[in-house]
Amino acid sequence: MAGNPISRSSVEWIGPAATSFDITPHATNTFTATRKIICAAGGTLAVRFANDAADRSLTLLSGVEYNFSIVAVRVTGTSATGIVGMY
Numbered sequence: 001m002a003g004n005p006i007s008r009s010s011v012e013w014i015g016p017a018a019t020s021f022d023i024t025p026h027a028t029n030t031f032t033a034t035r036k037i038i039c040a041a042g043g044t045l046a047v048r049f050a051n052d053a054a055d056r057s058l059t060l061l062s063g064v065e066y067n068f069s070i071v072a073v074r075v076t077g078t079s080a081t082g083i084v085g086m087y
Contacts, residue, residue, distance in 0.1 A: 017035055017036050017086035017087060018087065019086065019087040020084050020085065020086045020087075021084070021085050021086075022083070022084060022085075023037070023073050023083040023084065023085050024073075024083075025046075025073045025074060025075040025078040025083070026072075026073070026074070026075055027074065027075055027076065029072065030048070030071045030072045031071060031072070031085065032071070032087070033050040033069045033070065033071050034068065034069055034070050034071075034085040034086060034087065035067070035069065035086055035087050036065050036066060036067055036068065036085075036086040037060075037065075037066050037068050037070060037083065037084065037085050037086065038063065038064065038065050038066070038083075038084050038086070039060050039062055039080040039081065039082055039083045039084070040062055040063075040081060040082025040083075040084075041062050041080060041081040041082055042059075042060050042061045042062040042080055043059070043060065043078070043079035043080035043081070044057055044058065044059055044060075044077060044078060044079045044080060045057070045058045045059075045060055045073060045077075045078050045080050045083070046073065046074035046075075046076060046077030046078050047068070047070045047072060047073055047074070048070060048071050048072040048074075049068070049069060049070055049071070050069040050070065050071050051069075055072070055074055055077075057077055060080050062080075062082075065086075070085070
């Protein structure tokens with residue numbers, strides 16, 4: 001997975017996403033902070049937001065783009081599937 005080529009302080013950050021990657025929930029793995037996420041099948045998502053020190057549980061609907069900057073999706077507490085991160 002390539003890192004996010006756009007700086008979070010850049011005006012490009014507010015434009016449309018240009019790259020996507022599949023997110024596989026994992027107990028400890030992290031990735032470069034996303035700009036948006038979407039899931040094919042809704043459910044709960046245990047995530048770590050980019051500026052947080054603790055995980056949080058969210059409930060997502062399928063097919064909705066969420067403007068969340070996350071760095072991890074945990075396997076425990078996640079029931080949503082087809083999770084895609086976007087930069």
